[in-house]
Amino acid sequence: GESVGLHLPTLSVQEGDNSIINCAYSNSASDYFIWYKQESGKGPQFIIDIRSNMDKRQGQRVTVLLNKTVKHLSLQIAATQPGDSAVYFCAEDGMDSSYKLIFGSGTRLLVRP
Amino acid sequence: EAGVTQSPTHLIKTRGQQATLRCSPISGHTSVYWYQQALGLGLQFLLWYDEGEERNRGNFPPRFSGRQFPNYSSELNVNALELEDSALYLCASSLVPSLGEQYFGPGTRLTVT
Numbered sequence: 001g002e003s004v005g006l007h008l009p010t011l012s013v014q015e016g017d018n019s020i021i022n023c024a025y026s027n028s029a030s031d032y033f034i035w036y037k038q039e040s041g042k043g044p045q046f047i048i049d050i051r052s053n054m055d056k057r058q059g060q061r062v063t064v065l066l067n068k069t070v071k072h073l074s075l076q077i078a079a080t081q082p083g084d085s086a087v088y089f090c091a092e093d094g095m096d097s098s099y100k101l102i103f104g105s106g107t108r109l110l111v112r113p
Numbered sequence: 114e115a116g117v118t119q120s121p122t123h124l125i126k127t128r129g130q131q132a133t134l135r136c137s138p139i140s141g142h143t144s145v146y147w148y149q150q151a152l153g154l155g156l157q158f159l160l161w162y163d164e165g166e167e168r169n170r171g172n173f174p175p176r177f178s179g180r181q182f183p184n185y186s187s188e189l190n191v192n193a194l195e196l197e198d199s200a201l202y203l204c205a206s207s208l209v210p211s212l213g214e215q216y217f218g219p220g221t222r223l224t225v226t
Contacts, residue, residue: 043217098169103155
């Protein structure tokens with residue numbers, strides 16, 4: 001599993017601005033990716049997913065971009081709101097047919113009013 | 114519909130003791146997944162149960178074990194507790210084995226002193 005240090009990277013944005021959260025994934029053969037949101041005291045909550053045969057997928061106020069060349073995933077949040085403040089994790093398919101998710105280290109999003 | 118529930122919310126144990134954590138999946142869900150979220154780290158896959166059987170385990174020592182009951186609830190046992198076992202333990206469930214449809218509970222915070 002990952003071991004990425006004690007301090008979460010933090011992104012601070014002004015309410016109403018767009019947010020971009022980035023993630024580098026580990027396995028070039030990964031077929032499926034998910035973004036989760038985790039608020040304080042709660043478990044992760046599914047936001048959006050994307051399969052490796054796509055470059056972009058849009059949801060409500062969120063867009064996920066996948067760049068397989070550099071193994072990079074990003075989550076774009078439009079018109080960021082205070083309720084978007086949370087830790088965001090990307091996760092990838094564990095690729096061993098076991099329904100195991102491999103999570104990234106997370107990014108804390110702080111929305112300034 | 115009730116979500117995934119976990120008990121207890123907090124658990125304090127001393128080194129060498131055993132801890133038992135419980136998870137009740139969403140009604141009708143047959144797969145249960147356990148993850149460990151140590152402070153400052155991402156989630157790491159621990160165990161997956163489906164239809165009462167252990168289907169896969171992550172890179173954790175054998176003192177981490179569990180089971181799934183006929184009603185699909187699950188128990189995670191950690192024997193011979195070590196200080197580094199202090200973490201948030203998250204349980205997720207899915208209707209069928211799934212990557213993107215894992216619904217997480219709020220977690221049990223285990224503190225080992």
